[in-house]
């Protein structure tokens with residue numbers, strides 16, 4: 054151990070400098086004036102007009118602190134999803150909820166479990182707490198419940214499971230989630246991240262809120278960033294047991310969700326037509342993109358989210374990195390996912406018809422088809 058007090062300048066605590074900073078999707082391409090951003094799974098339809106109006110109205114309240122417990126938004130979410138208000142926690146994006154859960158449950162040396170290709174934000178918070186991340190192998194890019202259960206040991210405090218997952222877009226059905234929960238020690242927190250839940254319309258899928266209602270160790274998180282198109286405003290929520298919400302709330306920053314975010318989120322919840330349009334667009338183009346891209350000799354991981362994960366088979370002689378660069382020259386920004394252990398894959402957000410057609414044309418040209 055180095056003596057940090059004797060160091061010639063302040064030294065971050067052990068582990069901090071081992072953390073790889075979160076890498077956002079690219080927002081610009083060299084030489085392209087207004088590229089199409091398909092790199093961050095944002096809502097291609099924008100957001101609800103009512104949400105935008107609520108945001109604009111909030112401009113008259115910039116001198117005020119927000120409601121610390123987001124009362125109006127809390128009541129709106131509780132009503133919409135039929136949840137107990139005291140069991141909700143609001144965050145600066147669901148990212149903040151993940152961070153707070155890590156901080157609440159992890160001591161140095163404790164561990165968190167996630168899938169081999171699990172979302173990067175979870176692990177950053179774990180490492181910041183001196184925790185260990187156990188990555189569990191996936192089968193066909195899908196969470197393997199048995200492998201997850203096997204990985205649990207007496208230092209396990211948290212399991213993070215995005216369902217559907219990012220960057221793979223895969224999911225596990227309600228029976229599998231239940232089996233995972235039943236196999237866990239009651240002391241282990243199971244976090245079901247539903248960032249893309251609305252886009253999974255398969256009847257075997259459940260968002261976990263029903264399961265969480267009667268459990269002492271399940272947290273379900275949701276976000277306004279994807280289906281509601283409010284990523285810029287940073288607002289998400291978690292549903293958890295009341296005593297857990299009470300604990301986590303103690304370390305939350307006092308005014309973590311700002312006024313424009315709270316007001317726009319309330320308006321967005323009411324605009325069911327906008328959410329329905331967002332789902333319908335994805336449902337229309339997801340199978341088309343999958344089929345077209347398959348037709349180019351590329352692999353498409355079956356997706357239940359608003360993006361597709363495209364694999365470049367080794368025999369094709371083409372790489373995901375080259376494809377990302379090639380598409381960028383056409384003004385199509387996609388997301389390389391090498392940092393998720395998927396060096397041969399590219400994640401592409403489902404866009405409007407013209408974007409999707411441009412993606413397929415671009416990939417066809419890249420593949421020489």
Ligand SMILES: *Cc1c(COP(=O)(O)O)cnc(C)c1O
Nearest residue numbers: 146147148172219248276278289
């Ligand atoms: C986009 C995304 C989120 C949402 O994060 P916010 O902080 O709410 O914007 C959460 N989980 C996953 C897996 C995501 O891809």
